[in-house]
Amino acid sequence: MALLETRNLTKEFGGLQALQGVDIEIAQGELVSLIGPNGAGKSTLINVITGMLDSTDGQISYAGTDLVGLDPYxxxxxxxxxxxxxxSIFPGLTVRENVEIASFATEHGSFSVNFFRRRDSYGEVQDRATELLDTIGLDDEADTAATELPYGDKRRLEVAIGLATDPELMFMDEPTAGMSPQETDMTVELIRDLLDEWDMTIVLVEHDMDVVFDVSDRVFTLHRGQIIAKGTPTEIRDDPAVREAYLGGESE
Ligand SMILES: Nc1ncnc2c1ncn2[C@@H]1O[C@H](COP(=O)(O)OP(=O)(O)OP(=O)(O)O)[C@@H](O)[C@H]1O
Ligand SMILES: [Mg+2]
Incomplete structure (x- = not known):
């Protein structure tokens, strides 16, 4: 059974069909990349699945639970x-404080479906923050004010803030945007760690095709709100419809 599945997922903004009948299914432990030209609907798909935007039509199920109508929290x-x-980074707080706050907020949400994930003391929150900072390679910067971090470190701190909520499935929207090659390499390493050691399922939106073809199990291509191709990196690389979508006049 798929961990995440959408059926006929549709989102309209006024007259604009940002998503048109999107069917995807993602298995536990997979890394699926979502690619497509600017404006294809990638961020909208993430926003609808995570409840930041209401869908216009269609179904979304996660581990058997219907997500439509649920609030983001x-x-x-x-x-x-x-x-x-x-x-989402609090610039005046330290790196560690940013992660602790995100972790603490999760623990004290109004309900917790999976109580095995609950942390019941500040000590546990601290331990979790230490583990997360180690994972993202910011353990040496724990006491630095977040505002003083270089750009790539800030982006990795955002990932840590996302991880502080203990996700099983993580959406990452262009995590390497604006990063130097070295920062990109560190982020790719982090993604590998999350898959291999944390056993996570990841949906990655990424414009850097070297990264996409390097880390993905499968690649879904969106074009004008529709999925036009799904396949392994090799299949997608050679797919004429994907090439057409990227060359067909919309800006990359
Ligand atoms: N809140 C919104 N209100 C109105 N239109 C929106 C909104 N969000 C997105 N859109 C429109 O929906 C379409 C899909 O946008 P989306 O941001 O999902 O594309 P994307 O694939 O993430 O693009 P990019 O690669 O540039 O990030 C675009 O035409 C965009 O202008
Ligand atoms: Mg986007």
């Missing part, structure tokens, strides 16, 4: 996380 507590935008 309820979806988070079911085990779906996302790496947040820079705006």
């Amino acid at each position: 309820e979806i988070t507590q079911l085990g779906i996380g996302r790496s947040f935008q820079t705006a």
